[in-house]
Amino acid sequence: MSNQLSTDILILGTGGAGLMAALHAFWRDPALDITLVSKGGLGKSGCTRMVQGGYNAVLDAKDSIQAHFEDTVKGGAFLNDQELAMTLVEDSPRIVRELENRIGCLFDRAADGRIHQKAFAGQSFDRTVHVGDLTGIEIMSRLRDQIFATGIRCLEYTRGLELLTSADGQRVVGAVLLDIQSGKFITVKSKAVMLCTGAGPLMYQRSACAQEKAMDGVAMAYRAGANLMDMEMVQFHPTGMVVPGSRLNGALLEEGLRGAGAHLFNGQGERFMQRYDPEKMERSTRDRVSRASYMEVTAGRGTANGGVWIDVSHLGAEFVEKNFTGMRDRCLRIGFDLAREKVEVCPTAHFNMGGIRINRDGFTNLEGLFAAGEDSAGVHGANRLGGNGVAESTVFGARAGDAVAGWVKNRKHGEVQATQVTDATETAGNFLTPHSESPWPLRDELGRVMWERAGIVRSGEKLKQALNEIADLKQRLEKVSTPGGREFNLTWQQALDMRNMLTASELIARSALMREDSRGAHYREDFTNTDHANWLKNIYASRDGDGAKLWTEPVKLTKLQP
Amino acid sequence: MPKITVSVQRRASDQDARSFETHEVELSDKASVLDALFALQRGPCPDLAFRFSCRVGMCGSCAMVVNGREQLTCSVLVKDIGNTLRIEPLRNLPVKRDLAVDMKPFFAAYQRTLPNFTPRDDLDPSDFYRLPLDSKEWKAMSHQPQCIDCGACYSACTLVTLHPRYVGPMALHRALNLIVDPRDKSRSERLNLVTGEAGAFRCHTLGNCRDVCPRGISPTHSIERLKRLAVWEPFRKMFARIFPA
Ligand SMILES: Cc1cc2nc3c(=O)[nH]c(=O)nc-3n(C[C@H](O)[C@H](O)[C@H](O)COP(=O)(O)OP(=O)(O)OC[C@H]3O[C@@H](n4cnc5c(N)ncnc54)[C@H](O)[C@@H]3O)c2cc1C
Ligand code: SF4
Ligand code: FES
Numbered sequence: 001m002s003n004q005l006s007t008d009i010l011i012l013g014t015g016g017a018g019l020m021a022a023l024h025a026f027w028r029d030p031a032l033d034i035t036l037v038s039k040g041g042l043g044k045s046g047c048t049r050m051v052q053g054g055y056n057a058v059l060d061a062k063d064s065i066q067a068h069f070e071d072t073v074k075g076g077a078f079l080n081d082q083e084l085a086m087t088l089v090e091d092s093p094r095i096v097r098e099l100e101n102r103i104g105c106l107f108d109r110a111a112d113g114r115i116h117q118k119a120f121a122g123q124s125f126d127r128t129v130h131v132g133d134l135t136g137i138e139i140m141s142r143l144r145d146q147i148f149a150t151g152i153r154c155l156e157y158t159r160g161l162e163l164l165t166s167a168d169g170q171r172v173v174g175a176v177l178l179d180i181q182s183g184k185f186i187t188v189k190s191k192a193v194m195l196c197t198g199a200g201p202l203m204y205q206r207s208a209c210a211q212e213k214a215m216d217g218v219a220m221a222y223r224a225g226a227n228l229m230d231m232e233m234v235q236f237h238p239t240g241m242v243v244p245g246s247r248l249n250g251a252l253l254e255e256g257l258r259g260a261g262a263h264l265f266n267g268q269g270e271r272f273m274q275r276y277d278p279e280k281m282e283r284s285t286r287d288r289v290s291r292a293s294y295m296e297v298t299a300g301r302g303t304a305n306g307g308v309w310i311d312v313s314h315l316g317a318e319f320v321e322k323n324f325t326g327m328r329d330r331c332l333r334i335g336f337d338l339a340r341e342k343v344e345v346c347p348t349a350h351f352n353m354g355g356i357r358i359n360r361d362g363f364t365n366l367e368g369l370f371a372a373g374e375d376s377a378g379v380h381g382a383n384r385l386g387g388n389g390v391a392e393s394t395v396f397g398a399r400a401g402d403a404v405a406g407w408v409k410n411r412k413h414g415e416v417q418a419t420q421v422t423d424a425t426e427t428a429g430n431f432l433t434p435h436s437e438s439p440w441p442l443r444d445e446l447g448r449v450m451w452e453r454a455g456i457v458r459s460g461e462k463l464k465q466a467l468n469e470i471a472d473l474k475q476r477l478e479k480v481s482t483p484g485g486r487e488f489n490l491t492w493q494q495a496l497d498m499r500n501m502l503t504a505s506e507l508i509a510r511s512a513l514m515r516e517d518s519r520g521a522h523y524r525e526d527f528t529n530t531d532h533a534n535w536l537k538n539i540y541a542s543r544d545g546d547g548a549k550l551w552t553e554p555v556k557l558t559k560l561q562p
Numbered sequence: 563m564p565k566i567t568v569s570v571q572r573r574a575s576d577q578d579a580r581s582f583e584t585h586e587v588e589l590s591d592k593a594s595v596l597d598a599l600f601a602l603q604r605g606p607c608p609d610l611a612f613r614f615s616c617r618v619g620m621c622g623s624c625a626m627v628v629n630g631r632e633q634l635t636c637s638v639l640v641k642d643i644g645n646t647l648r649i650e651p652l653r654n655l656p657v658k659r660d661l662a663v664d665m666k667p668f669f670a671a672y673q674r675t676l677p678n679f680t681p682r683d684d685l686d687p688s689d690f691y692r693l694p695l696d697s698k699e700w701k702a703m704s705h706q707p708q709c710i711d712c713g714a715c716y717s718a719c720t721l722v723t724l725h726p727r728y729v730g731p732m733a734l735h736r737a738l739n740l741i742v743d744p745r746d747k748s749r750s751e752r753l754n755l756v757t758g759e760a761g762a763f764r765c766h767t768l769g770n771c772r773d774v775c776p777r778g779i780s781p782t783h784s785i786e787r788l789k790r791l792a793v794w795e796p797f798r799k800m801f802a803r804i805f806p807a
Contacts, residue, residue, distance in 0.1 A: 104679020113694030145678035245590025484609025491608040
């Protein structure tokens, strides 16, 4: 009932991380058999495609690696793995030049013909390379063109469903996939599997991310026995659009607006950042601005729709029209002219700093399992700087691609355990047998629970409630059925998404409950201080039978101390 | 907002007969056509097949034919179209199911035009190619908005319908972009590829592609430039031989 495939390297996800990994592995050794799998279209899915503002890299003689590193680690509230953070800032200049000179991206130039770097919030130097305010289209389209030229196999509209391991669970030997269009399962035997599915906090009712993402990679890795880290660290971007009754709700207005000098006003017309970060004001880091907006709204000082206002009109209509064309179009569509008036915004779930524990080359604790990009953890610590995300996915995708190409050499395929395949296909197929519930109300319910109880402002009380509600939703998911057949049934896919999002939500809430301090994106109203004495620690999670085991390990402050 | 009547094409595969299913849905006044499909999915058509990813007009997955015209469904508001929607899959491409087409032929045509950047051998890998905004090179480049490969132009093009080998507007637009890119080394080869039988000279300048492009690109304009470049190419080559740079 399931098709078979054998390959050397299986890469799940075709965002910046997945495509860079595939290209680098291919460049290393064109004889390798590489298989890319995308839940959406090749180059047309995931968040790299949606990158607006741009890509951080130290390119100017007046900037320095040390400055970018310090911005990254301070921004991350010292929770970063400093090795990984340093790797990011050291490699990103080379990789962004590779994107331009080898892959073919054409980034914006300054008048004199040199590369243009724009201002992003939270950084000491204007180091963000970009293509207008829609940078991701260029990066993904050009990466896709190069993938076409290599002839690498790509299974589109196909999802990774479950990883397959050796009998002792120590080695990953392949994966079970589901072809969304035909509804058929595919069993893949692979020497190495790389997760690049881009995590994605879509379990929150407002999220900026690509709609097909559902924490699949992180949940699969967890079930297979990988170590996860920093799961409580979920970034909320301060300027999500407010569009009631549309999926556009929560879509992003880019960071560069604040970088360029945008003002934020509450419902009473006050520039409220004065109260929260009088020095940096709107150019403060995302976590602070999001929290400030959230608190204004909770205190009853929000707009009618529960948001705040962003205003760039004082920068001049012409400036905004020229530099933020994409953002202006997006606002015009819903009846606001960003160049001439204020626009309603509200924080929106944006990025997972936490995920799979990796080293500099994408290795995980399981043999044969690699991860890169948003699926992984450690680079950004407790808060990611704007412009470090796409840099991470391309830098670590490239590194992992290089590493995996070397690693699979002279290695044989592992033995696939037939029972694991049956388990995976039966678990997925169960949603097609008639039960009672639809997955949609569950999704709404989870969105509300996570937003209200495990969101921007958390407390022990709220998180315990969240965990109860998540447990309840897990039970209800077992009764979910999805009418229609196997073929291209998006409601069935939704049920499968829910399974992974519930797993990840539980880990987020449990880690958040464990962390009794406030740091970066994680804010506890019952522990408001950043407690360096006790909490310069990463929280790890891994599967333990049917439950999760959580533990802490101190951050290694090898390069920079608080 | 009043109730909207939405008809969607249902079709199990390209071989299957076309049929339409019609429902009334209630939507907010900021709802996009894609939102209308989400409403159907949560209500009467849970297994309706359609494509989307970003819902902000960047991924180009969600183009369909709405009331007879190609639209990027996430980026067009229902209220700007009317109280009755008739939604069909893109034309000139095989239907996978319902509103989702198979984009493979579209990208296969694209791949025949050498769409990947081929860097000049003398590019300095440690810098970015200098392109002053007042230079001739910069001015000669194509400065149209970024293409999101949504396929709307391919769907709307009469010549694609008539000549399935014709690579279509988007592929030609991409080719032009690369041909005028001073960093790329395959100008002549590419120009040859895209000005043959299945390329630029197939275009009759009807302008359908320009009319439907959700990004405001005029592939027509790029194709016209390709035609001119092809005509001048022999002279350019001769010139280059006489006066090597
Ligand atoms: C709106 C928005 C704007 C952003 N702007 C910026 C910015 O300006 N600068 C910046 O640095 N960062 C930005 N980011 C963050 C940046 O996009 C991410 O950090 C980065 O692109 C993640 O890359 P990735 O390759 O890990 O994942 P993604 O690019 O998200 O790709 C994930 C891929 O995995 C696929 N997938 C998912 N599940 C499965 C599965 N089960 N099986 C197979 N495939 C699967 C998806 O379809 C997709 O192809 C932005 C993010 C968003 C949402
Ligand atoms: S040229 Fe326009 S219509 Fe054609 S694929 Fe590109 S964005 Fe779509
Ligand atoms: S969903 Fe991405 S362009 Fe419409």
